[in-house]
Amino acid sequence: MSFESDKRFNDFKHFPRGLRRSGEFTVAEADSLEKNGTVMLALYQGVQAPRDEAEAAFVAQIQTGEAGTNPHAKVWFKYLKVIGPKRVHRLCTVAGSAEETSFEASSSSDESLD
Numbered sequence: 381m382s383f384e385s386d387k388r389f390n391d392f393k394h395f396p397r398g399l400r401r402s403g404e405f406t407v408a409e410a411d412s413l414e415k416n417g418t419v420m421l422a423l424y425q426g427v428q429a430p431r432d433e434a435e436a437a438f439v440a441q442i443q444t445g446e447a448g449t450n451p452h453a454k455v456w457f458k459y460l461k462v463i464g465p466k467r468v469h470r471l472c473t474v475a476g477s478a479e480e481t482s483f484e485a486s487s488s489s490d491e492s493l494d
Contacts, residue, residue: 382431385416
């Protein structure tokens with residue numbers, strides 16, 4: 381059977397309360413990661429060779445970056461996305477030279493009126 385492991389997968393570094401309680405995964409996704417995540421990680425890191433066609437397809441999809449219809453690859457890509465770096469969008473502006481120029485121009489025109 382594919383993705384079979386005796387050890388349950390837990391990532392307490394990124395999910396200190398567990399995968400189920402993180403709020404990032406559905407119950408089915410958390411079950412899949414806990415049951416198969418150890419083998420998925422080993423295949424992803426190249427530590428373990430694929431044992432059957434399903435694992436070989438998983439490795440091929442991970443290398444190409446497309447999950448397709450493989451549920452294991454979909455869950456693994458979602459896991460990688462969740463633990464990856466967060467994108468921060470800031471809504472602030474930085475004063476540029478264009479703004480400084482407009483202030484200088486308006487102050488010089490005020491001086492010329494006097």
